[in-house]
Amino acid sequence: MVARLAGFLPGDLTEEQAAVHQAISGGPRATGPQLFALTDSEGRLRGPFNAMLLSPPVGAALQSVGAAVRYRSSLSDRVREMAVLLVAAHWGSAFEREAHEAVGRACGLTEEELGSLRSGALPALTDPDETVALRTTAALLRCGNLGDDEYGAAVSAIGERGLFELTTLVGYYSTLALQLRVFAGEEGEPRPSAP
Secondary structure, three states, X not given: OOOOOOOOOHHHOOHHHHHXXXXXXXXXXXXXXXXXXXXXXXXXXXXXXXXXXXXXXXXXXXXXXXXXXXXXXXXXXXXXXXXXXXXXXXXXXXXXXXXHHXXXXXXXXXXXXXXXXXXXXXXXXXXXXXXXXXXXXXXXXXXXXXOHXXXXXXXXXXXXXXXXXXXXXXXXXXXXHHHHHHHOOOOOOOOOOOO
């Protein structure tokens, strides 16, 4: 991966950029165990976060959505991470896959489950609500909508709030995958989503 956008050094940031940098590097992503590095050795933001400094108002809003999806959602940790990994597989996003496989392991995902998700397939799960949540994610990635039966199944499994949060998660991580391709030069081809 060849970065197209040079990393912003903390000492070179405007006040607005510094506020976004601090919200990312010092917010909820920075608390608890660090399963993937948010910054490099010189303090530059890694992955999709660096590009957020190009437009502090948009970057601040986007990082806030990401923090809400990741830390204040009603979705279980397992469902959240499996959904993120399906998005990563769909868009061929190596950074998202690397970062969220580490988080997924910490949430109890098995290597077999991670392997299935890495290939864009739905793992064999024993929890029916998790299965519905992942089928819903796959449908959103495949066609950007849900049929009435899919909608009903999703609401029964994770509730209307959970479904809203899941659609937001799919959109947020798809946005990050796009930005990684454009600004970080991350290569990858979209893969077909699991049925």
